[in-house]
Amino acid sequence: MSIPSSLSLIVEVKRKRQEAEDIVTFELADPHGRPLPAxxxxxxxxxxxxxxxxxxxxLCNHPEERDRYLIGVLRDPTSRGxxxxxxxxxxxxxxxxxxAPKNHFPLAxxxxxxxxxxxxxxxxxxxCMAERLAHTDADFxxxxxxxxASRTAFLERIRQGEFADRVHFHFDDGDASQKLDLEALVATPDPDTQVYVCGPTGFIDAVMTTCKAKxxxxxxxxTEYFAGAVADTADDESFEVKIASSGATFTIPKDKTVHQVLEENGIEIMVSCEQGVCGTCxxxxxxxxxxxxxxxxxxxxHAANDQFTPCCSRSKSKTLVLDL
Incomplete structure (x- = not known):
C-alpha cells in the first residue's frame, strides 16, 4: 500500500485518555512546542x-487552538487494522x-x-463545529x-460547556421521550438552515432520506462518512483500464479493484481509506x-463522470481511460 505523501508532520502523543466505553482520545502536539498548522x-x-x-x-478541539490537535477513536470490532x-x-x-489538516466537511x-x-x-x-459556532455567537x-450514556464521548465536556443548553442527547437505552424524533425535527424545510450530519452510514442515510423526503x-x-457503503458485488464483471500516458491496458477482474491491479503492475496511486470515503485516490x-x-x-x-475513486469504484463501460 502506498503511503500518502501528505504525511508531512511529526507529532507527539501528549495524552491518551479513555473518553467513553470503547472510545479513546489522543492529544497530539509538536514535539518542540511549535504551533501546529491552523x-x-x-x-x-x-x-x-x-x-x-x-x-x-x-479534529474535535476548538479550531482556534494551535498548540494541539485532539482526535477521538472508536474501537471498531470490524477494524481493518x-x-x-x-x-x-x-x-x-x-x-x-x-x-496537515484537510477539510471536506466545512461549515457554510x-x-x-x-x-x-x-x-x-x-x-x-x-x-468542533459546535465550539466554533458558539464562539461566534451563531444560532445552532x-x-x-x-x-x-456510557458510550457517549465528551459527555461531561458538553454538559459543562458554554453551549450545553443547545445540545440534546438521545440514548438508545433511554425512555421514549428522549429518543430523536427525526420526522418532527426536519418536518418543515427552512431555507435559512444548513444541516450537518456525521456518524455511521445507516444514521447518515436515515437523516438524508428523511430530509429529502420533507x-x-x-x-x-x-455529510461526513467514516466508512464506505457495503457494495453488492455479486454482479460485478471484469473491465479494462487504459493508462493515457503510456497506452498500457490492464484487465480488472471482478474480484480486484482498479487500485490493486495497477499497484501489481507498478503504477502507484495514493490511497488511504480504501473505502471511497477520503478522496485520497x-x-x-x-x-x-x-x-x-x-x-x-x-x-x-458523480454525474459528470470525469473522476472516480479507484480504491472501490468500477466501470459501467468496457474501458476506462485514466489520466495517469
Missing part, C-alpha cells in the same frame, strides 16, 4: 497508524506521522442557522445520538463511464 471546524488529519495503515480522524492499533499500540510519548458561510446531528463517534467533527442546535434542498445537507477519467461506489463525491460530481 484548521477549521470539520477538518481531519491523516494518521499513519503503523506501516501500511493510514486512517482519517476528525486502524482503530484497534490506535487503541492497543499507540501510547503517550509516541511520535507519529500525520498530514453566511448561514443564519445550523442544525448539527451526530451519531456515535460522528460527534468528533460536529463537536446540536442533537447527539448514542447507544447509552423537501430540504440538497445544497443545505452536508481520486483520479481523473478521460473516457468511459465509471460505476461510482464512493461516499466522497457529491451527486453532481
Amino acid at each position: 484548521f477549521s471546524a470539520g477538518a481531519h488529519v491523516d494518521v499513519q497508524v503503523k506501516e501500511g495503515v493510514v486512517r482519517q480522524y476528525s 486502524g482503530s484497534i492499533a490506535m487503541h492497543d499500540e499507540i501510547q503517550e510519548g509516541d511520535l507519529i506521522q500525520i498530514s 458561510h453566511h448561514t443564519k442557522r445550523s442544525l448539527l446531528l451526530a451519531g456515535g463517534i460522528g460527534v468528533t467533527p460536529i463537536l 442546535a446540536m442533537h447527539y445520538c448514542t447507544r447509552s 423537501g430540504w434542498d440538497s445544497h443545505q445537507l452536508h 481520486l483520479t481523473r477519467v478521460l473516457e468511459g463511464e465509471p460505476e461510482h461506489r464512493d461516499l466522497y463525491l457529491e451527486d453532481h460530481e
Whole structure:
C-alpha cells in the first residue's frame, strides 16, 4: 500500500485518555512546542497508524487552538487494522506521522442557522463545529445520538460547556421521550438552515432520506462518512483500464479493484481509506463511464463522470481511460 505523501508532520502523543466505553482520545502536539498548522471546524488529519495503515480522524478541539490537535477513536470490532492499533499500540510519548489538516466537511458561510446531528463517534467533527459556532455567537442546535450514556464521548465536556443548553442527547437505552424524533425535527424545510450530519452510514442515510423526503434542498445537507457503503458485488464483471500516458491496458477482474491491479503492475496511486470515503485516490477519467461506489463525491460530481475513486469504484463501460 502506498503511503500518502501528505504525511508531512511529526507529532507527539501528549495524552491518551479513555473518553467513553470503547472510545479513546489522543492529544497530539509538536514535539518542540511549535504551533501546529491552523484548521477549521470539520477538518481531519491523516494518521499513519503503523506501516501500511493510514486512517482519517476528525479534529474535535476548538479550531482556534494551535498548540494541539485532539482526535477521538472508536474501537471498531470490524477494524481493518486502524482503530484497534490506535487503541492497543499507540501510547503517550509516541511520535507519529500525520498530514496537515484537510477539510471536506466545512461549515457554510453566511448561514443564519445550523442544525448539527451526530451519531456515535460522528460527534468528533460536529463537536468542533459546535465550539466554533458558539464562539461566534451563531444560532445552532446540536442533537447527539448514542447507544447509552456510557458510550457517549465528551459527555461531561458538553454538559459543562458554554453551549450545553443547545445540545440534546438521545440514548438508545433511554425512555421514549428522549429518543430523536427525526420526522418532527426536519418536518418543515427552512431555507435559512444548513444541516450537518456525521456518524455511521445507516444514521447518515436515515437523516438524508428523511430530509429529502420533507423537501430540504440538497445544497443545505452536508455529510461526513467514516466508512464506505457495503457494495453488492455479486454482479460485478471484469473491465479494462487504459493508462493515457503510456497506452498500457490492464484487465480488472471482478474480484480486484482498479487500485490493486495497477499497484501489481507498478503504477502507484495514493490511497488511504480504501473505502471511497477520503478522496485520497481520486483520479481523473478521460473516457468511459465509471460505476461510482464512493461516499466522497457529491451527486453532481458523480454525474459528470470525469473522476472516480479507484480504491472501490468500477466501470459501467468496457474501458476506462485514466489520466495517469
